[in-house]
Amino acid sequence: MESWRTPAIPDVPGRGPDLRLYDAASREVRATNPGATARMYVCGITPYDATHMGHAATYLTFDLVARYWQDRGHDVHYVQNVTDIDDPLLERAVQTGEDWRAIAQRETQLFREDMEALGVIPPRDYIGAVESIPSVVRCIEGLRKRGAVYDVEGDLYFDVSADALFGEVSHATDDRMRELFGECGGDPLRPGKRHPLDPLLWRAARREEPAWDTPLGHGRPGWHIECVAIALDHLGMSFDVQGGGRDLLFPHHEMGAAHAEVLTGEWPYARHYTHAGLVGLSGHKMSKSLGNLVFVHRLRQDGVHPSAIRLAVAAHHYREDWAWTDAGLAEAIERHARWSRAARLAQGPVAAAVIADLRAALADDLDTPRALAVLDRWASEALERGGPEHDGPCQVAEAADALLGVRLLDRDE
Ligand code: 5CA
Ligand code: ZN
Numbered sequence: 001m002e003s004w005r006t007p008a009i010p011d012v013p014g015r016g017p018d019l020r021l022y023d024a025a026s027r028e029v030r031a032t033n034p035g036a037t038a039r040m041y042v043c044g045i046t047p048y049d050a051t052h053m054g055h056a057a058t059y060l061t062f063d064l065v066a067r068y069w070q071d072r073g074h075d076v077h078y079v080q081n082v083t084d085i086d087d088p089l090l091e092r093a094v095q096t097g098e099d100w101r102a103i104a105q106r107e108t109q110l111f112r113e114d115m116e117a118l119g120v121i122p123p124r125d126y127i128g129a130v131e132s133i134p135s136v137v138r139c140i141e142g143l144r145k146r147g148a149v150y151d152v153e154g155d156l157y158f159d160v161s162a163d164a165l166f167g168e169v170s171h172a173t174d175d176r177m178r179e180l181f182g183e184c185g186g187d188p189l190r191p192g193k194r195h196p197l198d199p200l201l202w203r204a205a206r207r208e209e210p211a212w213d214t215p216l217g218h219g220r221p222g223w224h225i226e227c228v229a230i231a232l233d234h235l236g237m238s239f240d241v242q243g244g245g246r247d248l249l250f251p252h253h254e255m256g257a258a259h260a261e262v263l264t265g266e267w268p269y270a271r272h273y274t275h276a277g278l279v280g281l282s283g284h285k286m287s288k289s290l291g292n293l294v295f296v297h298r299l300r301q302d303g304v305h306p307s308a309i310r311l312a313v314a315a316h317h318y319r320e321d322w323a324w325t326d327a328g329l330a331e332a333i334e335r336h337a338r339w340s341r342a343a344r345l346a347q348g349p350v351a352a353a354v355i356a357d358l359r360a361a362l363a364d365d366l367d368t369p370r371a372l373a374v375l376d377r378w379a380s381e382a383l384e385r386g387g388p389e390h391d392g393p394c395q396v397a398e399a400a401d402a403l404l405g406v407r408l409l410d411r412d413e
Contacts, residue, residue, distance in 0.1 A: 005116050009070065010401055013355075032240055040239065040240055041080070041234075042062045047083070050297060052296070062241075064318075081129065084129050114300070165261060169253055169257045199222060199255045224255035238266070241274055242273050277320045
């Protein structure tokens, strides 16, 4: 699929320490230590509705990872999927009477526009579930050869007992796994399954549902195997970071790791499993089903600068759950204005130290609140010192652009 345009990213002199990130599997903050090419897979949208601030916060978080690696001199191979065929999309199509493909195309396009407006680095491979069906089929055939697939009335399931390491990504208790599995589209109670947690790999065609003719029969792919097929095709095993929102840790990323490790006989699937906290509004997780959404495109229409949206997100550490508030947005708009004024004042030799502090904060498990405090101090000092305004480049502003995606010297402000 087409992704979106790459933002211009300034080159900033010097480089920071290796990026350390929290990894759910080892339950610690560890160095990412990627090779010359850093490889990241971030789970993409299910395009049945517009991008809300929860989604955006997750993609902005992993954009910081890509930006930091790029700043360290790595070539970043970033892959993202679009779940352009799945139950929620078909349910929405039934509700609105629209064609499911039209909904997916429209919402994916809106997502691209939102991401481009926010200056998010696009994935190098942006892959739809529908276009990856042949690859999904090959993966399921491979799992079948390994004896990890069984049939329930024509639907194919993965046998979680085939993976001795099952549970080692999320470390969830059995009760918690069953609860989450049920909440996330799983079918723990279906008769005929070997284990309640066994996930669907292939869903045989139902009446009035789209289906594809494949060597597995007429049907459509399950959810977890979709991401595995795409990740293995484009990144291979043991890629550096599997990212997404916290809601994906179990079952999605646990199942993904299990599929890939059984299929390839290799370990690990990903070297880091990293998750952004969930963004809520008025005390609830922001979600389509609750209808408590703040949309990126609405904020854009209201004239909010994309950098202010970024700053509203970056004010929270990515791992915490937090709530979107008007006050938080107002503070971010104010901060953006203050930093922009500071960037127009003549700068002394402080830039290198400020940039080193900014890099150190980000390298430490993306400590954005600390990164913002570093630039707040820089801005306060610059504003107190005063001096003539200029229109020339400002190294700190370039670092804020490169590392945080925050633009301070936009000509059209
Ligand atoms: N298509 C699947 C992933 S393969 C999916 O979860 N799609 S989604 O549209 O529901 O979510 C897209 C991304 O946003 C996922 O990474 C998800 O974890 C994240 N996300 C969803 N809701 C929130 C939220 N309230 N706060 C933060 N991130 C969220
Ligand atoms: Zn996924």
